[in-house]
Amino acid sequence: MTIVDIRPHLREWAMPHVLCAGCAHGIVGRAFLVATDRAGIDPDRMVVVAGIGCSSRLVGYLDFCTLHATHGRAPAFATGVKLARPELTVAVFSGDGDGLAIGGNHLIHAARRNIDLTVVLFNNEIYGMTGGQVAPTTQRGAIASTTPRGNTEPAFDSVALMIGAGASFVARASASEPFTLERIFTEALTHRGFAFVEVLSDCPTYFGRYNRLGDGPEMLAWLTRQDSRVAEPLAAKRVVDHLPIPEAPPGLDLGVLHREERPVFTGRRSG
Amino acid sequence: MSARGVVLAGVGGQGVVLASAVLAEAALQSGFEVKQSEVHGMAQRGGAVVSHIRYGDTVASPIVPLATADVLAGFEWAEALRWLPYLAPGGALVVDARRIVPPGACRDHRRWGVPYPPLDPTSIAGRTGAVVLIDATGIAGTLGNVKAANSVVMGAVSRFLDLSDAAWEKAIARFVPPRTVDLNIEAFHAGQQAETLDPADIPELGLDPLPERHYHIDVNEAWCKDCGICPSICPEFCLALDDAHRLVVVDEEACTGCRLCEVLCPDFAIRIVTPVGAQGGAR
Amino acid sequence: MIETRERALLSGNEAIARGAWEAGVRVASAYPGTPSTETLQALVTYEDVDTRWATNEKVAVDVALGASLGGARALAVMKHVGLNVAADTFMTAAYTGVGAGLVIMVADDPGMHSSQNEQDTRLYARMGLVPLLEPSDSQEAKDFTKLGFEVSERFDTPVLLRSTTRISHNRGIVVLEDRAEVPVGGFHPDPSKYVMLPAYARGRHPVVLERLTRLTTYAEELVTEEGADTRVGIVTAGVPYQYVKEVLPEARILKLGMTFPVPVERIRSFAAGVERLVVVEELEPFLEETLKAAGIHVEGKAYFPRTGELSPDLVHDGFAALGLVEPRSSAPTPPPTVVRPPLLCAGCPHTVPYWSLKRLGAVVTGDIGCYTLAALEPLATMDTCVSMGASIGMATGLAASGGADKPVVATIGDSTFLHGGVPALMDAVYNQADITVVILDNGTVAMTGGQEHPGTGRTLSGEETRAVDLPALCRAIGVDDLHVVDPYDVSATLRAIEQAMAHRGPSVVITYRPCIEAPVRIKDRPFWVDADACTACQLCMNLGCPAILWTSETFEGRRKVTIDTEMCTGCTLCAQLCPPRAILPVQEVGS
Amino acid sequence: MSARLDLRFAGAGGQGIVMAGRVLAEAALRAGRAATHSQAYGPASRGGASRSDVVIADEEVVFPLVRRPRVLVILTAEAHRTYGDDLAPGGTLIVDTEASDGDDGLVLPIVETAARIVGTELASGVVALGALSAAVDDTDLETLEATIADRVPASLRAANLEAFAAGRSMVR
Amino acid sequence: MKQSRLIQGNEACALGAVAAGCRFYAGYPITPSSEIAEYMARHLPEEDGVFVQMEDEISSLGAVIGASFAGARAMTATSGPGFSLMQEHIGYAVMAEAPCVIVDVMRAGPSTGRPTSPSQGDVMAARWGTHGDHPAIVLTPASVTEIFELTVRAFELAETLRMPVIVLYDEVLGHTRETVELPPRVEIAGRRTPRVAPTEFRPKEAGPDGVPPLPAFGDGYRFHVTGLTHDERGFPTDEAEVAGRLIRRLHAKVEAHRDDIVEVETLLCDDADIVIFAFGIVARAAKEAVMVARAQGLRVGLLRPRTIWPFPDREVAKITAGASVVLVAEMNLGQVVREVERAVAGNARVEGLFRADGEAIDPEEILQALAPDLEGAAR
Known part of the structure; x- marks a missing residue:
């Protein structure tokens, strides 16, 4: 595997970026840049569309054509870009609230159409940009500024949602595994059809602080802890004993979880 | 009969203590005076474990004097070498071809490397009598449980001792877990029959030191937000936060070029640079 | 002749236990310590002996002395440094004398196979003016134990029985005999003998010296x-x-x-x-x-x-x-071989607390236990290790000195904490030391092979008993900043320790996971390394796990690793660290 | 200001009145005149009363909507109730037999004839167009016929022209 | 060669769009605009264009903006409820300066209202529906032919000024078939592309006319687009001075082209004592009313804006200068009337004729409304 220097893919004049210290979104962004390079995408032909939120701010630093759209609507903007100019590679950066709450409709329909987009959904379980409100992905019981006594709603399983909606490539990965991210992004970008990658990221500033999960380094380890390949063995070995161990969160399956070949929507007769 | 000495050497967890208890019991069953000595405690935690057995009509020292052991049984190659001075001139070396490389060996890292010795019986030529190099672990694995490798080794050891099979079997039955008695007796006999391997047939570990490479950790201070992720992840502790909570490169020499800091930096602030001309892809 | 009696191969410790039993011992108390530990574990297999683990060696001697005064033959067992802990009672027990026979077995560790010093217990005998017997093999270990009880009663003195590693851990043939039934003599109050007020004590010292004279004569018989x-x-x-x-x-x-x-x-x-x-x-x-x-x-x-x-x-x-023998032919030099320092076990729950401390940067005072290995590479995190329970007091002192440039953290095992750490923690709270105490609770005395202790809920004989509730104990002492975490949860451990370190004043982190060796051997689904995914960063190697091995494969000039699935206990720690997620549960092979 | 002719077909969805209006407007266009066509949308077009309005003028239709049609074709009773009163004073009323309420105008079996000739009520509008072309001087017979021929599927062309003729013959 | 056809207003809109080079349509079905989508779905693929039916109106305009940045002339069409949903992206298109055309076929509201009935209730929504201080260009055709023409015009304005342009007409016009003569093809001015090298390109740096050049995604210019307040590099900024500069430029580029943008049509206003101000379908009724009144010798004229935003205030002031009464007829309860009052500035009496029941105002009503003043209008 070639080592990719991502600095040429950055708008260096715009750096440093606006994200908080320790926010893992940048790790994801970096892996994405590596993947565009590995996938052999001409940067002039790469378009990244973003919604609104912390993750979406990231696109401003990527030296592609970047479209920082409106809250939740990035899949719609991306649909327009891709349909109007099919030879472009189009990706979407979206947050969990952006993609699954306000933008849920756009996401499921883009998936249903199987339009050739790569959607990266940054899941940090919270609304970061607006100050730490509960998100559709916040786990039950977690503290947010609008769930001061703990979230009473269940969280979205975006992977199940996307498979159900018809996405032809569905993956989940964690910001704590950058190499896997690079690989999955490369596969997603080269997949013909709608590719969805949920990335477990973190928000040390709000989610970490509210839930006492620590700063960037601790939260990266916490992300790893969500992986079912870790969480399930740990839960299995739980022993009944005299000391109270905090309940472990249920594990999430990571990796490429769904892949199929389906007709790709192009909006054209030649499609 | 003057006291016979056997030294069993291996790594904690290999069953050296159990094997020596079996040998001592077999000697007891054969009517000899026996002394068997080992060390417990910290040394057993993955460290080198050695056990001395002496038996005969009378036995004084529980420790085998240097260069007097009739048999040195190595459960692992490097441990066999370690205790080689105990083997009498002409004494038999029984050794499992297994090699257990401690994490500290062959470390690429600058601070922790001690090489593992090559498995080369010619390197100890003239210091032993018979050399029985067997694949005890492999044989035990074939029988169904690699843990029985110690019984295989003892089977090979038994070729050089004057104890009856009956005594051995009785001793094995006394010490091994009840469910594994038959397996261990089978392993013991397999050890008695085990063929001596040609060292040439044993693959090299391929753990020779790799060429040294040097890297530059290029930190863009204007971009870095001192979040602490890279110091928390660097396997070599090249990076740290100083008292003012600012990121500093503290040990660039130790960098192995793994690039974890680079790929886990959320601020795109770190780049590992291989100087031009160095191996491994400059950029 | 010996042929007519039953013979057995016994270690020195087993022989001592056998000797004590044959001598009719009724009460035995000990704190585990290499190389003495197996003595009580052997003794508990015999009937008619009240055999028990003590919280520490002083308590063991207290218990044994009390039993002796009650008229029961009593045995206390410890390693050499344990006698330092018990010295207070020991020195004065020489004055009180005994009721029934009292033998204090002390195992020295010349060469320090598993000890922090190699003090010579004979010097304690001289200081305490207490007779000391010294067997030279297993048979004598048994015989001298029995003799010890006789000497004790005959001279009204505690008796030291000194073993060494090479006696305790040497198996030799021992002739077995029957137990002597020695009836319990009962307690006979005698304040002038048992209440060591100065006035009474002054009266006892000359008695001790007079006894010593008689003992000197007796020693000639031995x-x-x-x-x-x-x-x-x-x-x-x-x-x-x-x-x-x-x-x-x-x-x-x-x-x-x-x-x-x-x-x-x-x-x-x-x-x-x-x-x-x-x-x-x-x-x-x-x-x-x-x-x-x-x-x-x-x-x-x-x-x-x-x-x-x-x-x-x-x-x-x-x-x-001395010219008495010919010199040995020049000692053969060993061929070069690899250094093999001991390591924490695969899956050891102590790993991550130290890994975290290394990451976080701290001055770490250590203590006595398996985790002392964290002083070695690759964890290499422990700055001091002196004596049982010393970590907390030393941390308090280090913090008070103002000389530590990083937060001061004491690390101590569950058993060691109960042995000697509790008073020091009380001191830390009492004096509001700005330290963090990490109590590494693995539910056993692991270093010595997995013994019970007051925190495990079981006695030496395996009976259920009340367990010390460590969090409640800490709270009762006055620890306000208390964290209980699972040390297999890397992030939770890391942040609990970080948060505790950030707390001003005393804080405690209790990490709880059972030892992988005891009370049951834990062997869960192992993990393997997907070599294609491994980027050879070697981060996992920093755990010092013996199940993680090097391979000949390389990536970008670094060596990849593999996992010995036989050794792997499935603890998940390396999998939690692995950035390329190359470490997977074995079930995922091929999936 | 050019003279304008306001016409309305009122009936139910499925009777072909929208097509009838469009054909009428298009025929006017072919004849070199200006026309507009508008219709009722929504629920009304799916049952209930529906309408299809045409304005024809020589040069320009200024206001394109029909308020008081000079020609009103009614095909259902429901449409009769809704639009029956809209007819301009002196206007021409054409009512289907089944929808008739004792009206003064031309009461013709339009729907029945469509069903008989073409086999579907959908051709009712064509029959009505025929009747209308005979009843009103203002319409151009040839362009109307040609427009119908272009508008309907080839397979139904003959039948529709026959229906148109039947409508005309009802009035003559 | 022009050819007379009888076509529906919505169809004319689609034809105008295709003729203007629109090659991207995204929409969501809603009465009474749906025929535009249906027509586009049939015909855009024939022109190698793209039709996509989106999941809602929000995404429809989002896709249109996306397609616009990808270089396509793009549009959407909707009606009241959908227009409300689009307001978010109208604002975005203004801020990001995305050329696009939005057609709102007005129906009776508020809310779901009467879907199959006309209104002119969206005229303020078209101006101020989206939040923030923004310019707007809104065209108001009054006939099927004009729907075609102004749709074409809307594309030209959108492309040359880099902003959304709204075509606003009502259900009646949308559904009415009229005789029209349409040109087979039209040529319009398109967006200006940068003349500098990509490395020199500053995506929001405008020349004197206030309109920055716009390259298409994929043409070698890698630039950032955002709805956040941004600087000339297109990058978000929190500097008040930069923010003020941006917002003022967005307005100024419309103001600079105002006279080109604003179009009004007058009928017999020169000597009119009464000027009827009406747009869209109401202007058709007003025209007939004027013709009826003139036939009676009454001095009544019609002022009909083809551009309602920017409001033709100068034109209104000038044209009504000699009138004593201005009657504003609109199918709402009085939205444009206030603009007219502002423009007339007290020089004439401004009366209103309002109707908001989902029925079109017809000539009779207008004449009735004029009745009290007709005496004064007599020659």
Whole structure:
């Protein structure tokens, strides 16, 4: 595997970026840049569309054509870009609230159409940009500024949602595994059809602080802890004993979880 | 009969203590005076474990004097070498071809490397009598449980001792877990029959030191937000936060070029640079 | 003859247990410590003995002394440094004397196979004015134990039984005998003997000294003399006797059974019958100096090392230097081989707390236990390790000194905490020390092989009992900043320790996971390394897990790793660290 | 200001009145005149009363909507109730037999004739167009016929022209 | 060669769009605009264009903006409720300066209202529906032919000024078939592309006319687009001075082209004592009313804006200068009337004729409304 220097893919004049210290979104962004390079995408032909939120701010630093759209609507903007100019590679950066709450409709329909987009959904379980409100992905019981006594709603399983909606490539990965991210992004970008990658990221500033999960380094380890390949063995070995161990969160399956070949929507007769 | 000495050497967890208890019991069953000595405690935690057995009509020292052991049984190659001075001139070396490389060996890292010795019986030529190099672990694995490798080794050891099979079997039955008695007796006999391997047939570990490479950790201070992720992840502790909570490169020499800091930096602030001309892809 | 009796191969510790049982011992108390631990574990297998783990060695001696005063033969067992803990009671027990026989078995560790020093317990005997018996093999270990009870009762004194690693962990043939039924004598109050007010104590000291005189005479009965060659006479005891016999089978030897008080006059007469008098003893020149003080010309430490364990070869070298034997043919040098330091076990729950401390940066005072290995690479996190429970008090002092440039953290195991850490934690809270105490609770005394302790909820005999509730204990002491975490949860552990370190004043983190070896051996689904995914960052290697091995495969000039699935316990720690997620549960092979 | 002719077909969805209006407007266009066509949308077009309005003028239709049609074709009773009163004073009323309420105008079996000739009520509008072309001087017969021929599927062309003729013959 | 056809207003809109080079349509079905989508779905693929039916109106305009940045002339069409949903992206298109055309076929509201009935209730929504201080260009055709023309015009304005342009007409016009003569093809001015090298390109740096050049995604210019307040590099900024500069430029580029943008049509206003101000379908009724009144010798004229935003205030002031009464007829309860009052500035009496029941105002109503003043209008 070639080592990719991502600095040429950055708008260096715009750096440093606006994200908080320790926010893992940048790790994801970096892996994405590596993947565009590995996938052999001409940067002039790469378009990244973003919604609104912390993750979406990231696109401003990527030296592609970047479209920082409106809250939740990035899949719609991306649909327009891709349909109007099919030879472009189009990706979407979206947050969990952006993609699954306000933008849920756009996401499921883009998936249903199987339009050739790569959607990266940054899941940090919270609304970061607006100050730490509960998100559709916040786990039950977690503290947010609008769930001061703990979230009473269940969280979205975006992977199940996307498979159900018809996405032809569905993956989940964690910001704590950058190499896997690079690989999955490369596969997603080269997949013909709608590719969805949920990335477990973190928000040390709000989610970490509210839930006492620590700063960037601790939260990266916490992300790893969500992986079912870790969480399930740990839960299995739980022993009944005299000391109270905090309940472990249920594990999430990571990796490429769904892949199929389906007709790709192009909006054209030649499609 | 003057006291016979056997030294069993291996790594904690290999069953050296159990094997020596079996040998001592077999000697007891054969009517000899026996002394068997080992060390417990910290040394057993993955460290080198050695056990001395002496038996005969009378036995004084529980420790085998240097260069007097009739048999040195190595459960692992490097441990066999370690205790080689105990083997009498002409004494038999029984050794499992297994090699257990401690994490500290062959470390690429600058601070922790001690090489593992090559498995080369010619390197100890003239210091032993018979050399029985067997694949005890492999044989035990074939029988169904690699843990029985110690019984295989003892089977090979038994070729050089004057104890009856009956005594051995009785001793094995006394010490091994009840469910594994038959397996261990089978392993013991397999050890008695085990063929001596040609060292040439044993693959090299391929753990020779790799060429040294040097890297530059290029930190863009204007971009870095001192979040602490890279110091928390660097396997070599090249990076740290100083008292003012600012990121500093503290040990660039130790960098192995793994690039974890680079790929886990959320601020795109770190780049590992291989100087031009160095191996491994400059950029 | 011996053929008619049952013979068994027993270790020295097993033989001592057997001897105590045959002597009719009723109460035995000990704190585990290598190389003494197996003694009580052997004794508990016999009937009619109340065998128990004590919180620490002092308690063990207290219990044994109390039992003795109650008229029951009693045994206390510990390693050499344990006697330091028990010294308070021990020194005064010499004054009170005993009820029924009281033997204190102390195992020294010359060579420090598993100890922090190699102090010589014979010096305690002299300081305490207490007789000390020293067996030289398993048979004698049993015999001297029985003798110890007799001496104790006959002279109204506690008796020290000194073993060493080479006695305790040497198996030898022992002739087995039946248990002597010794009825419980009952407690007979005698304040002048048992209440050591100054006035009463002053009365006891002369008694002790008078007893010592009688014991000196008695010690002469416990010598054996052999050999005919009068060119040299060798005075020795314990396992060095075996080495002497090995090297000079025909030499004239005076072997002492009781090395304190030293039967000086018996030795003087022995010296008269030989041309040269040589003392062969391990560690301190105890006999040598006693004899020299008595004006007996003797040679010793000039030829035999004062440090470490003796061996036939070292004894041979000494005799060669003395001109008694030919030098050994030049000792064969070992071929170069790999250094193999001990490691924490695969899946050891102590790993991550130290890994975290290394990441976070702290001055770490350590303590006695498996986790002391965290001082070695790759964890290399421990800055001090001195004595049982010392970590907390030392941390308090280090913090008070103002000399530590990083947060000060004491790390201590569950058993060690209960042994000696609790008073120090109280001190830390009382004096509001700005320290963090990490209590590594693995639910057992792991270092010595997995013994029960007051925190485990089980007794030595396996019965259920009340367990100390460590969090409740800490709260009761006054710890406000208390964290309980699972040390298999890397992130939780990391942040709990970080948060505790950030707290001003005393804070406690209790990490709880059972030891993978005890009370049951834990072997869950192992993990493997997907070599295609491994980027050879070697981050996992920093755990120091013995199941993670090197391979010949490389990536970008670094070596990849693999996992020995036989050794792997499935703890998930390396999988949690692995950035390329190359470490997976084995079930995922091919998926 | 050019003279304008406001016409309305009122009936139910499925009777072909929208097509009839469009054909009428298109025929006017072919004849070199201006026309607009508008219709009722929504629920009304799916049952209930529906309408299809045409304005024809020589040069320009200024206001394109029909308020008081000079010609009103009613095909259902429901449409009769809704639009029956809209007819301009002196206007021409054409009512289907089934929808008739004792009206003064031309009461013709339009729907029945469509069903008989073409086999579907959908052709009712064509029959109505025929009747209307005979009843109103203002319409151009040839362009109307040609427009119908272009508008309907080839397979139904003959039948529709026959229906148109039947409508005309009802009035004559 | 022009050819007379009888076509529906919505169809004319689609034809105008295709003729203007629109090659991207995204929409969501809603009465009474759906025929535009249906027509586009049939015909855009024939022109190698793209039709996509989106999941809602929000995404429809989002896709249109996306397609616009990808270089396509793009549009959407909707009606009241959908227009409300689009307001978010109208604002975005203004801020990001995305050329696009939005057609709102007005129906009776508020809310779901009467879907199949006309209104002119969206005229303020078209101006101020989206939040923030923004310019707007809104065209109001009054006939099927004009729907075609102004749709074409809307594309030209959108492309040359880099902003959304709204075509606003009502249900009646949308559904009415009229005789029209349409040109087979039309040529319009397109967006200006940068003349500098990509490395020199500053995506929001405008020349004197206030309109920055716009390259298409994929043409070698890698630039950032955002709805956040941004600087000339297109990058978000929090500097008040930069923010003020941006917002003022967005307005100024419309103001600079105002006279080109604003179009009004007058009928017999020169001597009119009464000027009827009406747009869209109401202007058709007003025209007939004027013709009826003139036939009676009454001095009544019609002022009909083809551009309602920017509001033709100067034109209104000038044209009504000699009138004593201005009657504003609109199918709402009085939205444009206030603009007219502002423009007339007290020089004439401004009366309103309002109807908001989902029925079109017809000539009779207008004449009735004029009745009290007709005496004064007599020659």
